[in-house]
Amino acid sequence: MAVLDVPGARLHHTVTGSGPTLLCIPGGAADSAMFTPIAGLLAEHYTVITYDPRGISHSTLDDPDEQQRIEVHADDVLRLLDSVSEEPAMIFASSGGCMQAFELVTHHPGRVRTLVAHEPPLTSLLAEQPDIDPDELLHIHREHGIEAAMGKFMADAGFEAGGEALPPEMRKNMEFFVVHLMKMIGDFTPDYAALKASGTRIVVGVGKESAGQPAHEAAVLAAGRLGVEPAYFPGDHGGFAAEAAAFAPLLREILGV
Numbered sequence: 001m002a003v004l005d006v007p008g009a010r011l012h013h014t015v016t017g018s019g020p021t022l023l024c025i026p027g028g029a030a031d032s033a034m035f036t037p038i039a040g041l042l043a044e045h046y047t048v049i050t051y052d053p054r055g056i057s058h059s060t061l062d063d064p065d066e067q068q069r070i071e072v073h074a075d076d077v078l079r080l081l082d083s084v085s086e087e088p089a090m091i092f093a094s095s096g097g098c099m100q101a102f103e104l105v106t107h108h109p110g111r112v113r114t115l116v117a118h119e120p121p122l123t124s125l126l127a128e129q130p131d132i133d134p135d136e137l138l139h140i141h142r143e144h145g146i147e148a149a150m151g152k153f154m155a156d157a158g159f160e161a162g163g164e165a166l167p168p169e170m171r172k173n174m175e176f177f178v179v180h181l182m183k184m185i186g187d188f189t190p191d192y193a194a195l196k197a198s199g200t201r202i203v204v205g206v207g208k209e210s211a212g213q214p215a216h217e218a219a220v221l222a223a224g225r226l227g228v229e230p231a232y233f234p235g236d237h238g239g240f241a242a243e244a245a246a247f248a249p250l251l252r253e254i255l256g257v
Contacts, residue, residue, distance in 0.1 A: 001058065006079050008066065012058035013051035013080060017043025020113075020257050021085045024050045025077065027095025027121075028185075029170070029177035031057035034094070037244035038251075045252055046090070049080055053097075055176045057169060068180045070188050074103035081111065088113040090255055095119055095215060095237065096185040106191050109198035114255055117222075118205040119237050121157070123214045124189065125221040132156045134183040146175050153178070158213035159237065192225045203231050203254055210236035 004011045014032060022042060024035045032050035042048050052059040054076060055068065077100055081089050090113055093101040098120035105112050123129050132153060141149035154160070195202060204223035210216040215237055223230040231254055235243035240251070 004080060004083055006054070006076050008062045008072070009054035009076070010060050011051050011054065011076060011080060013049055014039075015047060015049050015084055016040070017046055017048050019046045021081065021087065021089040022046035022048050022255070023077065023081060023089060023091050024048065025091060025093040025097035025101055026050075026053065026056075027093070027097040028181070029056065029173040030094070030097075031059075031173065033057075034238070034241055037241050038248050041244060041248035042251070046255075046257075047084060049084060051080060055180060056173050068184045070099055070103050070184055071107075073100040073184075074107070077101065077104050078108060078111065090114045090116075090257070092116045092240070092251065093118065093120075094240065095121055096181070099185055099188040099190075102190040102195060103188070105198050105200045105202070106194045109194075109200055112200045113257075114201045114203065116203045116205055116231075116251065116254060117219075118233065118240065119207065119210065119215040119219045120204070120222055121185070121215040122190070122218045122222045123186075125218050125225070126214060129214075132182075132186070134178075134186060137178050137182065141175065141178050146171055146178065149178050150174050153182075157215065190222070190225075196226055202226055202228065204228060205231045205233050205254075207236040207239045208232050208234060209239070213237065 001012050001014050026034045031052040035050045039048050055061050091101050098117040137149045204219050206216045206219045220230050233239050234246040240247045
């Protein structure tokens with residue numbers, strides 16, 4: 001795993017394979033390990049970059065209490081891409097990681113050839129929004145612990161909660177997500193007009209098995225805002241990990257390179 005120094009942080013990342021650059025952006029409390037099942041399959045065709053976002057797992061911050069901003073996370077993505085190749089790249093983004101991908105494309109449209117955004121949780125588009133309140137989750141975290149806060153989050157988001165005790169690294173990541181990332185992600189609204197005018201090909205993916213979940217339904221509406229049909233992938237919100245063998249060929253087909 002390599003380290004890239006960026007303003008205020010150090011990004012731990014891996015670069016594997018050869019061919020066109022494909023960067024994978026994890027969402028929420030996830031780190032680069034989320035892409036382990038699929039990265040090897042993709043590395044047969046692409047130069048695959050996976051990374052821990054700032055504040056997550058091995059990517060440390062100069063100031064752990066600094067307010068997190070989407071534009072800074074998007075700049076991290078840009079710096080990672082530039083560290084590998086200056087050619088237009090491809091991005092596969094998951095869940096909340098789609099937000100910094102949208103931000104990057106909006107402000108650096110020529111940098112990304114194709115963006116596949118898998119289930120961006122743009123739940124403000126829903127007529128009946130899920131009851132996910134970052135302030136309430138912060139209160140639950142302080143009063144009852146991170147397991148209780150994440151249990152409430154998972155239930156509200158329509159995901160199946162594990163219920164088991166969290167490993168120390170995952171506990172740290174989930175605390176960082178609840179305290180610093182959740183509001184940043186939830187407050188972000190893409191500039192749909194700018195995205196449509198960017199010249200970047202944008203594909204919005206949804207899981208075949210996640211219909212009815214807020215992130216799936218919001219992603220379908222976001223695709224409509226962008227004037228594209230959603231692409232249906234194997235599995236659910238994390239299908240790229242749980243169904244990697246079936247997911248990877250479809251992703252390669254959509255990327256078209």
